Structures are given as structure tokens and as C-alpha cells.
Amino acid sequence: MEKSFWSAVKGRRSIYNIGAEKIVSEEKIEEIVTDALLHTPSPFNSQSTRLVLLFNEEHKKLWQLTLDVLKKKVSPEQFEQTANKINGCFASGYGTVLFFEEKKIVDHLCNSFPSYADRFPYWSHHTNAMHQFVIWSALEAEGLGASLQHYNPLIDEEVHKNWNIPVSWQRIAQMPFGNVLATAGEKEFGKIEDRLKIFK
Numbered sequence: 792m793e794k795s796f797w798s799a800v801k802g803r804r805s806i807y808n809i810g811a812e813k814i815v816s817e818e819k820i821e822e823i824v825t826d827a828l829l830h831t832p833s834p835f836n837s838q839s840t841r842l843v844l845l846f847n848e849e850h851k852k853l854w855q856l857t858l859d860v861l862k863k864k865v866s867p868e869q870f871e872q873t874a875n876k877i878n879g880c881f882a883s884g885y886g887t888v889l890f891f892e893e894k895k896i897v898d899h900l901c902n903s904f905p906s907y908a909d910r911f912p913y914w915s916h917h918t919n920a921m922h923q924f925v926i927w928s929a930l931e932a933e934g935l936g937a938s939l940q941h942y943n944p945l946i947d948e949e950v951h952k953n954w955n956i957p958v959s960w961q962r963i964a965q966m967p968f969g970n971v972l973a974t975a976g977e978k979e980f981g982k983i984e985d986r987l988k989i990f991k
Contacts, residue, residue: 799932803924804978806936807880809969815933817846817886820968823929824888831922834914837900840922841891841960849954853889853965854882856949857942864945881940884969888926889950891960892919919963927966936971939964 794802824844833839845853854877861877862870881887897915901908923939930937943962950962 794932796928799928803928803931804936804975805938806971806973806975807938808971808973809880809884809936809967810972811883811885812970813885814970815930815935819933820844820846820886820930823926823933827922827925827929831918831925833918834911835900835904837896837915837918839893839896839915840919841893842922843889843891843954843956845887845889845954846885850885850887850967851882852953853887853950854878854967856953857946860946860949861942880938881967884936884967886968888966888968890919890923890963890965891956892916892963893957893959894961895959916963923964923966930968934971935968937966937968939966941965 821844824842828838828840828842831840858874858877861873865873892915897911900911904911927937927939941964943964947962950956951958951960956962
């Protein structure tokens with residue numbers, strides 16, 4: 792069901808109502824993630840982005856450990872609301888992509904090019920954001936819903952421990968995905984004249 796590039800870009804939204812029906816094969820999702828790593832640009836061709844792809848029980852484990860960590864940090868009233876959101880919007884899918892940046896590479900660039908040392912951490916996040924957008928749009932093109940979540944640094948220690956992630960991988964975000972059970976509402980757009988300047 793692959794869509795055109797611009798159809799995917801325009802259709803990409805935060806979809807919170809996702810299910811675990813495998814309308815797209817795990818192999819296809821692995822291909823999307825692999826192609827994103829191979830073809831998304833990075834500063835100085837640093838290729839600093841790292842990804843972890845979780846399916847099925849591994850996906851559920853991520854969201855359960857998120858609940859376990861949050862239960863210790865929030866009030867019972869807040870936790871009930873949080874648990875409903877996590878179970879109903881994120882854990883309800885059938886996979887999650889975890890996004891990281893390899894700090895060793897960023898540090899090496901800072902040391903190798905001191906004139907740009909203060910820029911490389913920013914540029915590292917730029918490339919990670921591009922990977923997020925490429926994967927998110929590609930999932931949309933296949934008919935899947937996804938959203939971008941940021942439970943870091945709250946669960947970083949548990950994530951690194953449970954999946955034996957190198958300590959130098961700095962976690963940036965996570966993207967749960969699944970089949971779309973309900974589409975997003977209408978999107979509001981600010982005036983383009985306030986956001987774009989053209990000079991000829």
C-alpha cells in the first residue's frame with residue numbers, strides 16, 4: 792500500500808489509537824529501518840544514529856518497564872491516567888523503534904574539528920530527527936500509525952540494562968507503531984505568510 796513521498800509526508804500524524812494487527816510484516820519494517828540508517832544524511836557522514844527495533848513481547852516489555860519506573864515517581868492518581876495512556880496508546884501496538892546517538896562518534900568529531908565542537912551535539916540531534924521523520928513517514932506510507940515519545944531519561948537505565956545497549960548510546964526518543972484504529976483529527980495550520988519569506 793506504499794504511498795507517494797508527499798502523500799506520506801502530508802499523511803504523517805501522531806496516531807495514538809493503534810493496534811497489534813500485523814498489516815505490515817516485520818520483515819518490511821526491518822527493511823524500512825535499515826534503509827533509513829543507510830540513506831538518511833548525517834553531519835560529516837558521521838552515521839551516529841543507532842536504532843533498536845522491538846517487536847511483540849520485547850515491545851510490551853519496554854512499555855511495562857516504563858510503567859514500573861513511572862509508578863515509583865508519580866502519585867497513584869497520576870499513575871492511573873498515565874497507565875491508561877501507555878496501555879491504550881503505545882503498548883497496544885506491535886512494535887517500537889528506539890532512537891539513540893552514539894556519543895563516541897560525536898565526541899570524536901568535537902575533538903577532531905574543535906572549531907565546530909559546540910555544534911556537533913546539535914547536529915547529532917538533527918540527524919536523529921531526520922531518521923525519526925524518515926521512519927515515521929515510511930510507516931505512514933505502509934498504512935501504519937505511530938507517534939514519537941520521550942520517556943528519557945526516566946527509563947534510560949532500564950532500557951540499557953534490559954537490551955544490553957552500549958552505555959555510549961544516548962537515547963533520544965521512542966516510536967511505538969501499529970495498525971491505525973482511529974485517525975487523527977483535523978490539523979490546524981498557521982498562516983504560511985507568517986512562516987515563509989520568498990525573495991526573487
